[in-house]
Amino acid sequence: MMAEFINDNFLLENKYAEELYHTYSKNQPIIDYHNHLSPQRIADDTVFNNITSAWINGDHYKWRAMRTIGINEMFITGDASDKDKFLKWAKTVPYTIRNPLYHWTHLELARYFGIYDLLNEKSAEKIWEQTQEKLNTKGYSCRGLLKKINAEFICTTQDPTDKLEHHQKLANSDFEVKVSTAFRPDKAILILNKDFNKYIDTLGQVAGISIERYSDLCDALKNRMEYFNKKGCRISDHGLDQIFFEDYTENEVSSIFEKKRENIEISKEEALKFQCAILIFLCESYHEYGWVQQFHLGALRNNNKRMHRILGPDTGWDSIGDFPQAKKLSAFLNTLDIKDKLAKTIIYNLNPADNEVMASMIGNFNDGSIKGKVQFGSGWWFLDQKDGMIKQLNALSNMGLISCFIGMLTDSRSFMSFPRHEYFRRLLCNLLGDEMQRGELPMDINWIGKIVSDISYYNAKEYFNI
Template sequence: MTPVTSFSLSPSSGSRAMSKPLYLHEDRLFSSDPAQRAIARELYSSVKSLPILSPHGHTDPSWFADNLPFENATTLFLAPDHYIYRMLYSQGIDMDAVGVGSKDGPSTADARKAWHIYAAHQHLFRGTPSFMWMSHVFGEIMGFDVALDASTADHYFDRIGECLASPEYRPRALFERFNIDLLATTEGPTDTLEHHQKIKDSGWKGRVVTAYRPDPVIDPEHEDFHDKLKIFGELTGEDVYSWKGYLRAHRNRRDVFMTYGATSTDHGHPTAQTANLSHSDTKDLFHRVLKKRVSPEDAELFRAQMLTEMARMSLDDGLTMQIHPGSFRNHNKQIFDRYGRDKGADMPLPTNYVHALKPLLDAFGNEKNLTVILFTLDETSYARELAPLAGHYPILKLGPSWWFHDSPEGMMRFREQVTETAGFYNTVGFNDDTRAFLSIPARHDVARRIDSTFLARLVAEHRMPVEDAAELIEDLTYNLPKAAYKL
């Protein structure tokens, strides 16, 4: 990816004589061992320009529906990126000050001032993937050649503002420039999918599809459970307060989501627990969770049972199922009360899979027409549980290293700990899983580089012929996600 060449900004070089060059080396993330680096370069160069498949993420479909310009550097890069403001917050910088809106409304911070705060704290991001992603965005997408710091903050803010005002930086133009083959967003079961409808109606050729994430009507502990359930019934015309009607409502919405391109469902539960109760026990449980007060045990059991129900539906309609377990959401009560969900205060938990998945696997583990992709925030499960499970059960595949582990070291640990038992072909390539649209090329680029680096080591250590590595890098980049998500 290169910056849009037709776009030019007058250089304001005089004022930034002291600024440092932007750091974005062409060999970044490759091993410094010359033998390995040469192989990694070769492998990477063969997939560097392949189209992006983004089968799981959290971009906002309204961007592509409305195709309005992004506003400014702060609202685009800072205020919505919890990777960034949580790090600033950990060092005593208020979230309001960097533009994060609260339940009281949008932040009243001046956007330029907020940007200055971020610019002046770049050292906090040393060694983090955020630093690498942002350098990629600034260099490759925004065309900067100086590093962001206090002395260049205004230059950045201004130039980004100018860029965003130009047609080349509208969402659809960027989507095309990013060479995205397919981008999946994630919607709740009560989402009307109007933005996806608008995209469809617009005749734009960009493939933006949805994915079915029914957590709000499956998790009795979700703060909106009862409200969403009501809408769920209205939207589907089903009696969602009867067990049969509730299941029919899910099937109904899954069908509708599929008409908007959905090929997958997604389930973000606190644990990976599954259950396979008898019909009458399930009905009784369902009626208990409909009450205003549900016990934690019943809530957990209902989520567990619903994973099995979702697998059963996937067997019928073919949707690939994703399970993202193990996050203690909204750990910081004070932040949740003031700012709400998804504010960088979710914390990973130890996660068990071998016991937890057994009920679902007993029911459907040996099916050939079902794909369940497992994720984890608990890396101890890679070699101990996930690889052995995926290396045996036909329905199981392993999603890439996720969230806190979506990072060079994290990706490398994933490959090192998973491959020997599960091989490469029980994995599904990369997910960017991001809300930060402009970082998508950066994230896929990191994944392609790390996979190249991992394979280059295997080749240089004579553990794999280079021809196999050449095939693998393409499979990991393109063919595996295409197959696993049925794209």
């Protein structure tokens, strides 16, 4: 009989790796400080009808793989039945070998459903029935799935216009998992977007401020930050091509914003000045509130214009960009640091060529005031796979202190994505265990184990004051 693919020592290659994982990492709670889960689904404790609604719908990682092997869009985002969509995904899975989807798929089936069979066309019907039976029992609702995976804290990502009513409902409930949010105001920054003025109107309505001048925009954003802060928000997030930094004056920025509000075309140079000014204003405000700020840099989004027009954003048409990062990121962080207004900061890159840039950049602004104040974020999106995570860990180790690292996050819309934390922890333990076996680290299992526990859980708990 073939041994189970997902077993106790999956990805753990020696006795040191096994002990590090099973003793010091495996049972640590999960702090998922950045994801895109639906707070409404958590608040309503949504029950999924079937494995497709829980696992495939909305997952553009899976969608890209299905398209690649020639699955018709009808079975991906179209009107095929949920069962037929699952069967098409099952057909796809064997062809995903060496893609992280292959590991994630089987980890998720094992951890949520106790299913250790390989998913393929032959096993699909049986696994459909097994998951259907489980999903119809108590403990498989949205809240149940989060408890099942030992989540302690999760942080969704909301626009400043969000009323946070679902987070408030959760705060007033007896749900054991703490659910907070990050403040993501990118729509108020990206002034060249065609819907920018429409968004500013909406922001003004929510804040109760008529936004005509740049100062009004700052007031409205500050109003929403205050609202989010009162609701327990302590984290911000930005998803940008690159950090904006241009010299500007307040008069210039005010004039640029007023031109935009009057629907007068502005230049790219004017846009950069505005974007730099508003981002610096936001980051100074984050420092004032004591928040953590996150920057996800380097995605080239919506490449396929035809499919973006048909399906919209976040449907699988994004890729890695090759934007220059170092010079403007340095100038931006330096501008905040000079004023002593640099908040705790996490920087993520999507281009692996920038690993060493980011790993060395954080050391410029770790000033001894806070442990790991400026962090090189974990492998993200196209880099949250085995090779990407190991390269991030190696770059951070070589140029910074891995011992201060705050670990993994899911960045996911799926309630079944949390075994990515386990995946990361196994890779971390194997990396350190391998170096112990080769004599590159001391045979001090208690000390190396403490480092593993810190990266898995305690560093994030301290960093986010959970």
